[in-house]
Amino acid sequence: MTGPALQPARLAAADVLRVGAVGLRARHARVLLSALGIAIGIATMVAVVGLSTSSRADLMARLDRLGTNLLTAEAGKDALGREVKLPKSAVAMVERIGPVQRASATGQVDARIRRSDVVPEEQPAGVTAQAARTDLLSALNASVARGRWLDSASERLPVTVLGSVAAARMGITEPGGKIMMNDRYVVVVGILKPVELVPNLDRVALVGFPAAERYLGFDGHPTTVFERSPDTSVEDVRAVLARSVSPGNEGSVKVSRPSDALAAKAAADEGLTGLMLGLGAVALLVGGVGVANTMVISVLERRQEIGLRRAIGATKGAIRLQFLTESLLLSALGGTAGAVLGAAATFAFATAQGWAVVVPPWSLGGGLGATLVIGVLAGLYPAIRASRLHPTVALHAT
Template structure:
């Protein structure tokens, strides 16, 4: 076509397209916005960090405590059953038969059976202490195989043996020794006006903590010196885990065939299991408090971003005037909000993990910080960042260039 042809069409100018920022440029732009307001960023991120640290620490400490509890249960065993005498049909205190241990041992799956008995004796540090001041320590008769059945240990000295169970000697529970002021084996205490030699002190008995507060003597010695009638007050029985419930069912009729209703059977490990369930409830409560703290931190981030939009209207207007789209403005402020939340989340995760390790080690636990708690906490901060930055980002993108540039 001739260039001078009056009907010729002028060539079209190419359509202009707004340039798009690469992801790295978006992150760099968001970081610049945060560096310009460092004090405000630190305070806003601190709210997020406190919430995440609380949640991570609560989960970590709960798992560390539960792991320690499960380790204790594995060590102590969950197959221990205790038998106590309750009240008979007339409401009177019942007594277990003297042959109760032998009858329990005849149950097929039973691996071990032993007993203790309440002894009507008072314990004092010396004969100059008034008789009514027993320091809350009672006396119980014990068989020589008691420690084996309970997986208990002696902290100092020795346990009762076939050689000394007939002699006026005693082994004190850990709390009983402290209350009586006994610091080492070889010291003496007074039982019913007679001096008795302390031959050992027990470690705390976790499955049967009542034994921590008693003075234990042999069955023969208790009958000879302290007026013990020989009737056991508590039996301890172990059987394979698979048969525990079956043995539990037949124990009352075996121990006291004539009055099975007066026999109480319990499983000490159930108390530790109940403690684990209680810890789970407390963990849920503390997680709720951590979520509230995280929500408050999110409100702080939203407030920071709204103020940032108001302060930077001139910047927004200039960017719009030179070609930035509304979408680019939204992405910029959402990125700043996400970075702000991520800083708080990362700091909170580190702080929560450190708190978990510190407290767990101080308690003698094995520190456990589940990976999902760290990942979940960080993901929650990103969600908070998006929600907190959404309104400020939309508001910034709707500013008209002329109005924004005229703002002072």
Template sequence: MRTVRPTRRRTPADRPRRPVPSRLPPRDVLRLGAVGLRARRARVVLSALGIAIGIATMVAVVGLSHSSKADLMARLDRLGTNLLTAETGKDWDGNVVKLPKSAVAMVERIGPVQHASATGYVDVRIRRSDAVPEERTAAVSAQAARTDLLSALGAEVARGVWLDRAGERLPVTVLGAIAAERLGVAAPGEKIMMGDRYVVVVGILRPVELVPQLDRVALVGFPAAERYFGFDGHPSMIFERSPDHTVEEVRAVLARSISPGSEGYIKVSRPSDALAAKAATDKGLTTLMLGLGAVALLVGGVGVANTMVISVLERRQEIGLRRALGATRSAIRTQFLMESLLLSALGGASGALLGTAATYGFALAQDWRPVVPPWSLAAGFSATLLIGVLAGLYPAVRASRLHPTVALNAA
């Protein structure tokens, strides 16, 4: 008699397991993507060039903007932002309102004022010599100056000496940098014509950055201007320095202190504001150039996408073979996304190097301190990776959807 054994119920552990596709480790994915790029080097270089141009433009624009700003801030620190100027204006009838001869003394009575000086317009023609017609003045004017003018402006003499207590009474002059160039005066000791009188050049100034109009004038002492050239002794511009925290307070009372009752005709300004306005202008230009760099980067991304689409079309048999051997759609997508990322990263790294080199080269040529903010490099490289993902997404998805049979039969 046969013994019937009881049947055992199947459990989930007894069911056959479906094979789990293997996954490529990140190192192999990176190597596979690099192999795809090395097979088409010329195309890769041309595609990466668009990305490189965009990133180089953006890095260079940011770097040069920061280098220029750093140089500007250094100049402001050196020159100071506490200089105020007050100059004469015209009344309602068009007549010039003269400043009082005691204007400097009145400014010095303002509590916070540390330095005060003045210049005055001298109505006399300046020529290189008496052989030059009077109407040819070389666009150089004459002004009377006090001996303490340089200390108030923080200006310096490039060659020769400044006017002292003796020199301000003699027929001698100190030329601004541009005035010396226009008159053809290379060194102190030469003579020029002021009106119908020869005067000796005793000094040549360095460029006065805060008051550039002084670069185009010939300066003589107040007593000499009154004695030899008919100067009336009234200053035309006052220069004043006070501590930084008191500048606005002094500015509010400066015109009224100089000429009570006529303060509405006196123009008070702060020369350092012109440098600050230049910084604002540079910021607008930087924004424009960053926009152009972004457009170049976008064009580079389109080039990367085009390259990847063509790569998918050319490599259909390779894709079909890998799919037939067990590669999943995810593996195919990852492969082509990695190629796109590597292509963009190559362009981004090259662009960052080119932009940094351009920044250093131009900044050093302008005697600036080169500044390339680290965030600009990080932002540029991050942008290239984002471009790489977006540009490679469609080609990668398209490659992963190719049927193995169709891909292997492709010509």
């Protein structure tokens, strides 16, 4: 009478991890280099997602701060290609649109701007002149960096407020200096902070409408009208803005929403993010090939160990599990290091740029999940190959 058939013992989870880690502890340099490939791929992907998300979060915060309810109406050309002038009453007509909260305007001024009279007239300063209403800053949510803005008194005097870029180009760092417009000196009373929604104003010298008409030959016709209305009414106002600004000639008026440019930038960032994620995936694939190569070589080098384990009762399943676990541990090591490096890179760069640091949890979880998939795929063939070694052949391997 025979006894019950012997059943192979099952390794506990802790034993599986210990056995799987044996190969890693014995080959430090090879393990480090293999894990490095995985780490580079995961770090690239986490950093790209984190920096892109941080950048978009900063951009959306700027949009919220600046407002997305600003519309501009600019003078264009008629059907014959001739320049069209907006009516002098354009701002007043826009203010009569029900939902409009604020409206203002600027007008292009034909003036040569120089630092002083010793600068040749034919040497441009890269700065243009525009007439501005006193309510322009409130309509744009802009502010003055140094000095003051135009008021009801100074808008009639030969004074100017420079945009941030214009001030740098003219070498003006503080209010009180003088520049030349045509053949007349004007006093700089203020310097603006960068106007993010209307960046072309950073490169201009602004004077009051009355002063521009009196001293610079300005005709008083605005070239750009700005208006703000509640977010819920923006599209309704947009539909009637052109014919309100220039009745009967609305086809020559260009209406735009400055915040659309920043939104388009966010969309472009998403496309670049996809490209960089693709590069990270390539690096991760290369790292996976490195892991597979390491595991194949490990099987070849450890045939005697495999034969000995098989001879003392280890099953094919136990051998497969050992090498699969080793591959998973190797990939997880690289993935964890990569996630940490990617998050650290995101923190460092975003902090340097003054952005809010945002590392989406899904990018970390997705990166670690990808490493486990890579580990399974990279270790599957070597594990199966190791389990198929015959004990006798393996023990006699040299």
